[in-house]
Amino acid sequence: MMKMNNVFLLGIFALFMHNNLHAKCIIKMVYKENSKMPLINAAPNNNGFYFNLYNKAANEIGCILKIRRFPKKRLHKMLNSGALDFYPGVSISKERSKYLYYLPVGFETAQFGITSSTVPEINSYSDIKKHKLTWLMELGSSKNEIAKSYKIETLKTPVVNIEKILKMRSLGRDGFTILDKEPIDYYLKENKLINYTSIGLKIHKHCCGGIKPMYLGFSKSSPHFKELINERFDPKRVISPINNPSKLDPNCIASKFANVLNKLSTSGETLAIYESYILNDFE
Numbered sequence: 001m002m003k004m005n006n007v008f009l010l011g012i013f014a015l016f017m018h019n020n021l022h023a024k025c026i027i028k029m030v031y032k033e034n035s036k037m038p039l040i041n042a043a044p045n046n047n048g049f050y051f052n053l054y055n056k057a058a059n060e061i062g063c064i065l066k067i068r069r070f071p072k073k074r075l076h077k078m079l080n081s082g083a084l085d086f087y088p089g090v091s092i093s094k095e096r097s098k099y100l101y102y103l104p105v106g107f108e109t110a111q112f113g114i115t116s117s118t119v120p121e122i123n124s125y126s127d128i129k130k131h132k133l134t135w136l137m138e139l140g141s142s143k144n145e146i147a148k149s150y151k152i153e154t155l156k157t158p159v160v161n162i163e164k165i166l167k168m169r170s171l172g173r174d175g176f177t178i179l180d181k182e183p184i185d186y187y188l189k190e191n192k193l194i195n196y197t198s199i200g201l202k203i204h205k206h207c208c209g210g211i212k213p214m215y216l217g218f219s220k221s222s223p224h225f226k227e228l229i230n231e232r233f234d235p236k237r238v239i240s241p242i243n244n245p246s247k248l249d250p251n252c253i254a255s256k257f258a259n260v261l262n263k264l265s266t267s268g269e270t271l272a273i274y275e276s277y278i279l280n281d282f283e
Contacts, residue, residue, distance in 0.1 A: 005133065008011065008242065009169075024079070025061075025062060025063040025253065026063065026064050026065075027054075027058050027063050027064070027065050027066070027085050027086070027088075027171065027224065027253065027257065028066045028067075028068060028083075028084045028085045029050070029054055029065060029066070029068070029084075029085065029086055029087070029088055030067070030068045030069070030070060030078065030079065030084040030085075030086070030087060031050070031067065031068075031069055031075075031087065031088060031163065032069065032070070032071065032072050032073045032241055033069045033070070033071065034076070034158070034159045035125065036048075036180075036182075036183055037183065037184045037190075037277070038182055038183075038185075038274070038277035038278055039088070039089065039182055039183070040088075041182075043069035044069065046067045048071075048277070049182070049274050049277055050088045050089070051067065052166060052273045053105075053107075053261075053264070053270060053273050054088060055265060056264065056269075056273075057257055057260040057261050058257065061256045061257060061260055062259045063253065063257075068084060068217075072138065072139065072140040073139075074139050075087070076096070076140070079099060079100065079217070079219045080099040080219070080221065081221055082219050082220075082221025082222050082223065084219060084222075085218065085219055085222045085224055085225075085254075086103075086216050086217060086218045086219060086222070087100070087216060087217040088216050088218060089109070089180070089214050089215070089216065090102070090215055090217035091111075091142045091143070092240075092241070092251065093142040093214065094145075094162050095142070095144070095145070096142065096217065097239075099219060099220050099221065100217035100218065100219065100220065100228070100229050101157060101217070101218045101219075101220050101225065101244075101246075101248070101254070102215040102216070102218075102241040103215060103216050103217075103218055103241075103248075103254070103257075103258045103261070103264075104213050104214070104215055104241070104258070104261070104262070105213070105214040105215060105216055105261060105270070106214075106261045106264060106265025106266075106270050107213075107214045107265065107270050107271070107274065108211050108212065108213060108214065109180055109181055109182065109211070109212065109213075109214040110180070110181040110205070110208075110209070110210060110211045110212065111178050111179070111180055111181070111208045111209055112178065112181060112184055112203050112204060112205050112207075112208060113128075113176060113177070113178055113203070113204035113208055114162070114165050114176070114177050114178070114179060114184070114196075114201055114203060114204070114208040115133065115165070115174070115175065115176050115201070115202050115204065116169045116174065116175070116200060116201065116202065117173065117196075117197055117200050117201055117202045119131060119133065119176075119202060120187055121188075121204060121206075122176070122204040122206075122207040123204075123206050123207055124207060125150050125152070125207065125208075126145055126150060127207065128150065128152050128176050128207075129150050129151060129152050131150075131174070132153075132174060133153075133174050133175060133176035134153045134154065134155050134168075134173060134174065134175050134176065135147050135153065135154045135155070135175075135176050136154075136155050136156070136157060136160055136164060136168065136175050136176065136177040136182075137154055137156060137157075137160060138156070138157065138158065138159065138160050138177070139156045139157065139158055141156075143178060155175070157229050160177050161179070161183070162179070162183075162184075162187050162201075164177070165177050165201065166199065166200075166201070169200060169201070178207075178208050181211075182278070184203065185278050186277070186278060189278060189279075204250060211265045213241075215241060218254050222254070224252060224253035224254050224257075225248075225253075225254045226248070226249035226251070226252040226254075227246040227248060227249060227254060228246065228247055228248070228249050229245070229246060229247075230244055230245055230246050230247040232247075235245075237264050246279075
C-alpha cells in the first residue's frame with residue numbers, strides 16, 4: 001500500500017513539475033496601443049505580422065506567446081525592469097541598448113521619409129533642417145536624439161501615420177515624418193492606390209538609413225535572458241548588434257527563440273507571412 005502511495009505521489013510530483021515548467025515558459029511581447037498594420041492592429045486586437053511570426057516561433061520552442069499593450073513610456077519602463085520580455089520591432093538606440101539586447105528578426109525593413117509632393121528630395125537629416133520642415137514624431141521616439149543633434153523643429157504626437165501628414169499638408173504646414181516601409185506599403189493596399197503622388201505626398205527612400213535588418217529588443221532583465229562574455233568582441237569597432245561585448249547563453253529561452261526566427265527566415269516562412277498581408281491584387 002505504501003509503495004502504491006509513493007508511486008502515486010511521484011506521479012503527482014512529476015505532473016506538477018511538468019505543468020510548472022510549461023507555465024514558466026511564457027514569452028511576453030509588448031507593443032504600443034495604436035495600430036501599425038500590417039505589423040499589428042490597434043489594441044485589443046493583436047492580429048498582424050508580429051503575432052503570426054512570434055507566436056509560431058514561441059510554439060516551436062514549447063512556449064506560449066502573450067501580448068501586452070501599453071503606452072510607449074510605460075512599456076519601456078517595464079522592459080527595463082524585466083516585467084516584459086521583448087519589443088517586436090525596435091530602432092537601435094544608445095540609451096535603450098542599456099536594457100535591451102538586439103536580436104535579428106530575420107526580415108528586412110526600411111524607414112522612409114514622407115512629405116508633401118512639393119518638397120525637394122530629402123537625402124539626409126540635414127536636408128530636413130535645410131528645407132525648414134517640421135518633423136512630426138511620436139512622443140518618446142528615439143528619433144528625438146537625431147532631431148536635437150540637427151536642431152530640427154519637432155511636433156510631438158501620440159500617433160504618427162499617413163493621415164497626420166496629410167492633415168499637416170491641408171493646413172499648409174511643411175511637415176516631415178518617418179514611417180516604416182511596412183505601414184507605407186499597407187496604406188497603398190488598403191486605399192487601392194498605385195502611388196503616393198496621387199494624394200499629394202512624396203516618399204523619400206534615401207534619407208533615413210535605407211534597407212536594413214529588423215531587430216527585436218529583448219529585455220536584459222527578463223528571466224528568459226542570459227548573456228555570456230563575447231570573445232569575438234572587437235573594442236576598436238563601434239558597438240552594434242553584430243559587435244557586442246556580450247553574447248546570448250545558448251541555453252536560455254531568448255537564444256532558442258532567436259534560433260527559430262533565423263530558421264523561419266531561412267526557410268522563407270517569415271517573408272511568406274508578411275506577403276500574406278501586403279500583396280496588392282493590382283500588382
